[in-house]
Amino acid sequence: MNGENKHLTHDNPFLPEPARIVRTYYLTEDVKFFQVRIVDMEKALSFNYSPGQFGMISVLGAGDAPFSISSTPSRPGLLEFCIGKAGTVTNALFRMKENSLIGFRGPYGNGFPIEKMKDKDIIIIVGGLGAAPLRSVLLYCLDNRDQFRRVSLLHGAKKPAEMIFREEFFALKQREDLECHLSVDKDDTGKWTENIGVVTTLFSLLEKIDPVNTYALVCGPPVMYKFVIKELVNLNIPKDQILMTLERRMKCGIGKCGHCAIDYIYTCLDGPVFTYWDVIHMRELI
Amino acid sequence: MRVIKLKKDNLFPFLEVISEKADLWAPVKKGDKHVFKVVDDFSKVELNTTRTILPPRKIFLPQTFSMFNISEKGYEEDFSHVTKKILFGIHPCDIHGLLTLDNFFKQDYLDPYYLEARKNTLILGLSCWPDEYCFAKSTNTHIIEEGFDLFFTDLKDFFLVWIGSSKGDDLIRLKPEFFDENLTDKDIQTYIDWQTARDNAYKWSINFTALPDLMELKYRDPLWEKLGDACLACGSCTNVCPTCNCYNIMDKQFLGGKDGKMIRYWDACTLEEYSEVAGGENFRKKRADRLKLWYTHKLQAYISKYGKPSCVGCGRCIVTCPVDINVRTVGKALLGEKEDAFWLRFNKEVTK
Missing domain, CATH: 3.40.50.80 (Nucleotide-binding domain of ferredoxin-NADP reductase (FNR) module)
Structure with missing residues (x-):
């Protein structure tokens, strides 16, 4: 009975949106700047987010990881990231040239108020x-x-x-x-x-x-x-x-995989922006 | 709710008829334990089991499955783990476990990999009898009023069949002659007697309503360091818990080609690398801190969100943990009742 359920009733929040690296250059020895555009022009222009939110960037075969968005929604069209070399996904990203395709999904998290x-x-x-x-x-x-x-x-x-x-x-x-x-x-x-x-x-x-x-x-x-x-x-x-x-390990960005759990909240849903009162009130934040 | 009767001899013939519609999963023997498995030989189905080794969530979210097929063209959704299934023999506590997972996977973002599998599986519950590890009465999950299509209460000579959904009713209509619509006063009395005896069969209890406050007050109690010292960080408690939902995702590339799969597999917050971020920083390097997270989720966090613990009293952590760290020993220790086997043994080992 496999294959019977091709027509899904739910949108798939895990599906990355194809995006293109428009520009990339080194900011320091081990930090690179990435300017990214969602391939679908309509989606690229209508994509909205709040400062402080983040997105999941995926590289085919290497996996995906969370990154803060460094650009501002007041300048729509292009998304900017500032990425340090740290693991499998970032190593793969560092090897990618301008015009390469990556996957992007988001925006996630609460952002600044x-x-x-x-x-x-x-x-x-x-x-x-x-x-x-x-x-x-x-x-x-x-x-x-x-x-x-x-x-x-x-x-x-x-x-x-x-x-x-x-x-x-x-x-x-x-x-x-x-x-x-x-x-x-x-x-x-x-x-x-x-x-x-x-x-x-x-x-x-x-x-x-x-x-x-x-x-x-x-x-x-x-x-x-x-x-x-x-x-x-x-x-x-x-x-x-x-x-x-704050930074935490995340595999999904949508409050399901559990890795970013702190106390009884998820960094990806209730964070990554927290107040100092949250830090006193909850455990393990910093 | 519509409630009817099924003669005991008619159960396996009925299962055989409905199994033509979908894969039938039921508890079967594995060594001296039980597991949920696809069955075609109905004589192998076990009716008098306690808990299965793994909880039924493995039927909805297998330990490892593919989310996307990856190729140069991009990501293609893979829902091959979603097939039509009938799950027979699931006990009330495990149905509550599924309801807990439902809440979680529907919250904020819908998780289609779980929800599609759930939608394609019929739930045929079965009553059970507690052993010395069960404590579902403490979590109020020994009874079930929702979350099933059919529920069979085993009353020795016959089953009471509770019809919980329209789809469940459709199953009955495949073989209406197996069932009896008329419940007699005697039948109802038989049920009452069974229910009283079953409720009295729970051998111990734990006061879950006291635990959220105690988790808060005893967060820095030395008890956690002792537990952390004993914990093997093997992840077994997570593996067998019906309400654990954590997973990891990784891309798997096939040898030689550019194709691959995005794989999702069970993960455990008790494992060391669980909270490690890129670059090596680990927010929970200590076993005690990871145990606190697990028990915060089970005994405190879910209560504050949904008004009940995310423990269903199945007893799997009790029979599984090699060093006796489980909801009973931890719960009782939080309540100050340390005269438990775990603590007696532990104290002995320390003073020796």
Whole structure:
């Protein structure tokens, strides 16, 4: 009786949508930038998402993995990803040339609460590869600048060569409607013109804030959270206005495979954006 | 609900008639245990079984199956695991297990691989008698009111047949002469007596309503470290649990060619690599942390979402875990009743 059920009543949420790598280049030694377009033009243009959401990218034969979307929905048509070499799927992706076909499905996850963030001050705190998800919300705020009050970026990288989106973020320093502070832990080039020190040293450069009307967005390596959150809590920013986006293993992205379970929630459905209150309230988040 | 009678001698002839419509799965002997298997020889069907080794979810989501055929052209859906089936001999606790999986696989996103298989399988339940490991009365899953097409209550000389769906009624209509529409007062009394005796046959119980709070309060209790030390991280508890749903996905390329399959297979949160992300970071490297996740899901999380535990009291984890870590020992330890075989043995080993 095999083959009788070709006509399914359900859409298949596991089916990847064919997409094309439009552009790809190295951001650092082991991080690559990917610009991707869904092959079906109509779908490519109507594809909508929120900053902070993610998608599953699949490479035929290698499998699929979750990646934050680094582009902003305010610039539709192309999706951008910033991908570090880490496993089977990323190794396969790194070998792929421009114009290669990949699979894409999404968007998944909750994303940042943009509606709540409107008419508020926004501080974006980035450590290293944390720029991948936070670039989306940063560009969204800048593209819709009149919807937000102060926007600040505090960016930290280990050393100048490991800073991703270097030209882009340096260019942002020219904008008068953005407070942009860049730092490296160590300058091994002797040519770094900005702050030197871990990302928390940038807080002293920040102008006085209005904590109750501030949303702080944090993403970076696990070690960073503890120190950054301490600063933010000391600044009196409410715990449910401190937002962070977390990484977990995912095989499905749609709350079925179980791998991203934390306590009693699924990162792929209820995250990846969590508040500091969630972290205190639930177990195992960071 | 329509309830009719079936004479005992008519059961196997009836199964034979309906098995012409679809593959009939039923419990058969495997060593001294039982398994669900496709049967064509009806004399092999076992009516007086307790739990099967694996829960019936293997019939809907096989341990390994293909989701997509992969070729240069892309992904082609593969639903070859979905065939017409009739599942006979499933006990109330296992039907509750399927209802739990239904909730899960219908929530937020529909999982077509499970739901299509479910839609193509008729459920013919069968009453059972508890052994010393069953505790379905504690989870209130010893009785069943939904989730079946037909349900057979075994009353020695005859079966009461509860018709739970229109499709179930269609099955009856294939051989109406096997059935008797008239229930006598005596039949009903026989049922009442059976039900009372069956309910009294449960030998122990556990207070599940107390467990969510205790999971919270005892989250940092040293008990978890002790359990973690004893746990073999073999994944057996997950393998046999009727409500476990976790899986992994991988692309499998065939040798020499460009074709392949996207494979989905059972996974277990108790295995070390379960929470490992690319690059090697592992969020649950400790066995104690993985056990906490399993028991949080079974005894706490599902209750907060659906008002009942995602444990159906089948006793499979009790008969399966090689080191006696199961819902009974963990539940009782959370409740402070440590005079259990597991703890007696464990304490002895430590003080020795």
